[in-house]
Amino acid sequence: MPYTAGRPEPTPSSEELRARIPGWGADLDPKDRPAVPRERFDPDASGAHWDFPERQEEKWPRERSVEHKLLPPVFGTSCPPKGLSGAMRKFAYRKYSEGRAAHWLILIAADRVDAGESHLRSFLTLHPDNPVTETGVLSEFSRHGISSRFGKKRTDLSHQWIDPVIIGAPWALAAGAAGAAAAILWRRRRV
Template identity: 70%
Template sequence: MTYTADHPPVPSSEELRARIPGWGADLDPADRPSVPKLQKLETGAHWDFPERQAEKWPRERSIEHEFLTPVFGTSTPPRGLSGAIRKYAYARHSEGKAAHWLLLILADRVDAVEHHLQSFASLHPDNPVTETGVMAEFTHNGLASRTGTKRVDRSHTWIDPILIVGPWLASAVVGARAVRKLAGRARR
């Protein structure tokens, strides 16, 4: 029946069950064919609740949950400004709010900047030419693979050099100006 503006009558559960085979199977567990099987399912587990993983540092956890899941990732502990932003996002905002996720995205960007700065402080800074794949454009037919095809990424190909090389050039210009200014002060 097509829905109309005069709101057709809603059929009862019994009418729907008679008309549609299997309708309402999730209403009463007795009507679900898999319920007995699920109740007697042998998993081989030797526990009712898994043993909890030890926390090496206070973990972020959503305010919706009472406790952490029994097992969680430990690859990147929160540190620096990005860690503080992540902790704030989990402590103050629900996972259902955009602010929570926007703060986590901001923390990821701040983390990237922190790592770039850390690479400059080390003896082995990042190499934007080799690490971004720019050289592959020249050695592996980069331009030819984009012309005459229906690739989706052709629409943003023009902006890729700006997005990839632009921040490095801006950093180099700012660094050169800072060195020039310091050198000028040292001469005085």
């Protein structure tokens, strides 16, 4: 109802609505409502056939916050902690509570370390990561990436200058390290 200077019209009564709208108020009588038995409030009737649910088996010691006494009955097992990132995650859960910023900062750093470990692990496979195609660099030239940055109010323009450093620096450092290792091996071979 729009706001007007005059007083609003009073809400119609149930009888007026029933006379004007066919079928209005058909569910006012609880006996006519199909969901009424389910709407009864009974806190003791949970429908569960157990007092405490059967627990999922732990295949390795799980990370658990210091605030919680037990793990939940069911938990995810798709990404077991591994490598340095797994050690960082275990440390964050063992040392700090979830209410501390250090807990979350360590977990964020562990995610970045895990990404680096995954990139390094990909070099041991037949299909290593390709930074040119997988980072979307080519779309900057083929999908109006550069022209979309000018004259627009995009929020990512404030950190645009550092994006190449964040994306490219690890690859440049890895290439430099590989080049340095190759140079050392070449010198040793010549001697």
